[in-house]
Amino acid sequence: xxxxxxxxxxxxxxxxELKALGFIIFLLFPIVTITGICAYGFVxxxxxxxxxxVGH
Numbered sequence: 001x002x003x004x005x006x007x008x009x010x011x012x013x014x015x016x017e018l019k020a021l022g023f024i025i026f027l028l029f030p031i032v033t034i035t036g037i038c039a040y041g042f043v044x045x046x047x048x049x050x051x052x053x054v055g056h
Contacts, residue, residue: 048054
């Protein structure tokens, strides 16, 4: 870790790090995952809409 200022204790830093980790795990990753899946589905939908369904 980096050096901390005297006004910020180790406990406060750990609390901030845990909040950041919780944000990443419970909000950021699900939002990015859902957005990526939706974008992929939209791209496939547009390909099929303008190019037709691919035959076998």
